[in-house]
Every structure is written in C-alpha cells, then in structure tokens.
Amino acid sequence: MIEFRPEGIYCPPADVYIDPWLPVARALITHAHSDHARTGHGKYLCHTLSEEVLRLRLGQDIAVQTLVYGESISLNGVRISFHPAGHIIGSAQIRLEYKGEVWVVSGDYKVFSDGVSTPFEPVKCHSFITESTFGLPVYDFVPFSDIYHEMNQWWSFNTRDGFNSVFIGYSLGKAQNILRHLDTSIGEIYLHGAVANINDALGRSGLPFPGKRVPELNVLKNTIGAAIVAPMSALGSPWLRRFKPYRIAVCSGWMALRGARRRYGVDKGIVLSDHCDFKQLNQAILATGAENIYVTHGYQPQYSQWLREAYGLNAVEVKTLFEAQLNEEIQEEI
Ligand SMILES: [Zn+2]
Numbered sequence: 223m224i225e226f227r228p229e230g231i232y233c234p235p236a237d238v239y240i241d242p243w244l245p246v247a248r249a250l251i252t253h254a255h256s257d258h259a260r261t262g263h264g265k266y267l268c269h270t271l272s273e274e275v276l277r278l279r280l281g282q283d284i285a286v287q288t289l290v291y292g293e294s295i296s297l298n299g300v301r302i303s304f305h306p307a308g309h310i311i312g313s314a315q316i317r318l319e320y321k322g323e324v325w326v327v328s329g330d331y332k333v334f335s336d337g338v339s340t341p342f343e344p345v346k347c348h349s350f351i352t353e354s355t356f357g358l359p360v361y362d363f364v365p366f367s368d369i370y371h372e373m374n375q376w377w378s379f380n381t382r383d384g385f386n387s388v389f390i391g392y393s394l395g396k397a398q399n400i401l402r403h404l405d406t407s408i409g410e411i412y413l414h415g416a417v418a419n420i421n422d423a424l425g426r427s428g429l430p431f432p433g434k435r436v437p438e439l440n441v442l443k444n445t446i447g448a449a450i451v452a453p454m455s456a457l458g459s460p461w462l463r464r465f466k467p468y469r470i471a472v473c474s475g476w477m478a479l480r481g482a483r484r485r486y487g488v489d490k491g492i493v494l495s496d497h498c499d500f501k502q503l504n505q506a507i508l509a510t511g512a513e514n515i516y517v518t519h520g521y522q523p524q525y526s527q528w529l530r531e532a533y534g535l536n537a538v539e540v541k542t543l544f545e546a547q548l549n550e551e552i553q554e555e556i
C-alpha cells in the first residue's frame with residue numbers, strides 16, 4: 223500500500239506521493255518546511271493553515287487543495303485524512319486507509335504543545351512512519367513552560383543590563399513559538415524580514431503574531447531592551463549589528479547537547495524544539511498501536527534498533543536518496 227520510491231513516499235492505489243522530493247503529479251504535504259514541501263508538483267494537498275505559507279514559498283500560482291484536521295477525501299478507494307502533528311502551524315500527520323489497512327505518515331511532529339500549532343493527536347494505525355531527529359536518550363527536553371519562563375527572564379536581565387535580546391530561531395515554526403510566549407510587557411519586539419514574511423502569511427490565515435518588521439535599510443536609534451527574533455542567517459549580518467549592544471540566544475533542540483552553544487559562538491542556548499525528544503517519540507509511537515514502524519530522517523539505525531529491542535516492534539530504517547542534502551536544509555529548522 224505504501225512504497226518508498228526515489229521520488230518519495232508513494233501510495234500506488236491512490237497514485238499520490240507524500241512530501242515528495244522530485245516533481246510529481248500529485249503531492250500530499252505534511253507541512254510547509256522546505257524539506258517536505260518542494261517546488262514543481264502538479265497538485266498540492268495540504269492543511270488549510272499551510273496554504274498561505276506554501277504559496278509564499280512556492281509561488282502564488284501553484285494548484286493547492288486543502289483539508290482541515292479530521293476531514294477526509296477518497297482517491298481510488300483510499301481514504302485520506304489529516305491529523306494534528308503539533309510540529310508547526312498547519313502541520314499534519316497523513317492517514318491513509320485502504321481495504322482495512324491503515325498507514326500514518328507523521329512528517330515532523332512533537333508531543334509538547336507550543337500553544338501555536340494544534341496539539342499532536344495519536345492516530346491508531348498498523349504502520350507508522352516516524353522521524354527520528356532527536357531519537358537518542360541524550361535528547362531529554364524540559365517542559366515548554368519552564369523554557370518560556372527562562373526566555374522572558376533572560377530578556378528581563380538583559381534589559382536591566384542595557385542590552386537588546388536576540389532570539390535566533392527558524393522563521394517558520396520556531397519564530398512563532400517564541401513570539402507567542404514572549405512577554406510583551408518587557409519591551410518592543412522587532413522582526414527580521416524572513417520572520418515578518420511568514421507572520422504576514424499566517425496573518426492572512428487569521429493568526430496574528432506580535433512584532434514589528436525592521437527593513438534592511440532602516441536605522442534604529444538607541445534601542446535598548448528590545449527582543450529581536452531572527453533566523454540563523456542573520457547571525458553576523460549588518461541587519462543584526464544595528465541592534466548592538468545585544469546578547470544572542472539560539473533556540474534549538476541541538477542546544478540540549480553539551481558544547482552546542484559555544485559552537486555557535488552565542489551567549490545562550492535555549493532548548494526549544496519543534497521536534498520530539500526521545501521520550502516524546504517513544505510515547506507517540508506506542509500510542510499509535512502500530513506494529514510496523516518505519517524510521518526516517520535523524521538517527522534511523524539507532525532509533526529503529528531501540529524500538530525493536532525495547533518494545534519488540536517491527537521497526538526498520540528508511541534511507542532516503544537525498545539524506546545529505548535534506549540534512550543540510552533541516553539543520554536550521556529544528
Ligand atoms: Zn519540519
């Protein structure tokens with residue numbers, strides 16, 4: 223019912239691909255991150271809240287059809303529905319049912335609720351395709367409530383010391399998670415253009431976020447105590463330098479690793495991830511009741527071995543053709 227082809231994950235009876243890497247006639251898209259939503263497909267099917275971002279990134283003229291969570295369509299006898307993945311706004315697990323057999327392609331997901339995206343819901347299935355970005359026990363994230371408190375405390379301390387606070391996070395997903403939880407009573411919030419563009423697209427879908435866009439050539443005078451939200455590409459850029467003096471925090475699951483903050487050469491690491499840590503992965507996978515688990519991007523060999531040994535699941539790793547290229551692209555988004 224599902225095959226792993228060079229183009230991507232394929233469902234022969236429905237003749238559709240899920241998050242394909244190469245151009246295909248019909249693509250089901252779990253979410254709008256670039257390693258999942260690529261250009262050149264004939265038709266796109268995605269969640270309603272992914273549409274504006276998809277058009278922003280891939281072109282206004284792409285052919286998009288949308289579904290809301292729980293709604294289903296039928297393609298050649300395959301029932302297809304989207305379910306909350308909790309990863310970013312509009313992210314979905316895609317459920318495919320054919321002659322009583324059920325598969326779920328989860329895309330990227332997290333169990334922690336970020337207060338921005340619809341919280342993850344486990345979907346019962348026979349076969350589950352999971353990511354494994356943080357599929358090692360060393361990735362053990364503290365609850366988001368603690369992280370949000372830490373972010374605002376750091377911002378307050380910096381303000382008291384006469385600094386601006388720079389929060390580095392990917393423009394789609396992480397930035398909105400940060401923005402929703404910054405305490406706007408502390409100070410002004412300024413946005414990098416990449417973040418502001420995504421926020422504008424989400425605003426068109428009825429989801430407003432705080433913060434002012436700062437254009438490339440704008441001169442800001444004597445700004446102190448502001449929060450600046452920007453992607454990794456802003457590090458070391460003239461755009462960022464205008465906010466000096468500042469302290470910089472990188473918000474990423476990678477910050478759970480020792481030495482990560484120093485490798486980035488920044489002042490603070492904040493362990494804020496849009497992916498599951500090891501415990502969340504285990505919890506989510508067991509909740510599906512699936513016997514067959516296909517492990518994709520991340521720690522495939524280690525994590526599939528863990529699932530076999532710890533839970534006796536029929537877990538195998540799935541290698542993708544474009545692993546190296548994709549890994550490079552997703553470094554920033556996690
Ligand atoms: Zn993603």
Ligand SMILES: [Zn+2]
Nearest residue numbers: 255257330552
């Ligand atoms: Zn991804």
